[in-house]
Amino acid sequence: MIYWTVDSVPELKGMEKAEQKRLFKEMFKEGRTRLGKEFWIRVAGLLAIAVALAVFWPLGGLIGGLLLGGGIGLIAVILVQTPSIDKGREWLREQGYPK
Numbered sequence: 001m002i003y004w005t006v007d008s009v010p011e012l013k014g015m016e017k018a019e020q021k022r023l024f025k026e027m028f029k030e031g032r033t034r035l036g037k038e039f040w041i042r043v044a045g046l047l048a049i050a051v052a053l054a055v056f057w058p059l060g061g062l063i064g065g066l067l068l069g070g071g072i073g074l075i076a077v078i079l080v081q082t083p084s085i086d087k088g089r090e091w092l093r094e095q096g097y098p099k
Contacts, residue, residue, distance in 0.1 A: 002077055003085050011089055011097040023092065031088030042079045049075055 003009055009027070012020045032039050050072045057068050 002082055009085065009089065009092075011092040013098070023097070027088030027092050028084055029088075030091040031084035031086065034087040034091065035084060039080070039084065042083065046072075046076055046079050 001008075006012055006017075006020045006024050009024065011027075012023055015023070035042070053068060053072060057064060059067060
């Protein structure tokens with residue numbers, strides 16, 4: 001599941017926005033920590049994909065740049081952000097959320 005907003009994280013639904021933001025930051029940081037070396041392998045993979053796409057991307061100009069940036073952004077969400085949030089959600093549940 002891709003988490004498009006903080007409200008997309010089930011453990012954070014129904015909280016005040018400031019509390020959601022604080023917990024999301026902590027959760028994401030803990031998720032990166034729990035991924036450990038795998039997090040950096042994912043980041044390296046993302047960078048390799050981004051460089052390959054930038055070098056071999058057939059479209060130029062504004063539209064090509066927008067599509068390239070959007071594609072790299074989506075890959076980043078899938079490869080790096082979502083797994084980090086999933087691991088962070090485990091931490092949130094261990095902390096007793098949702099309350």
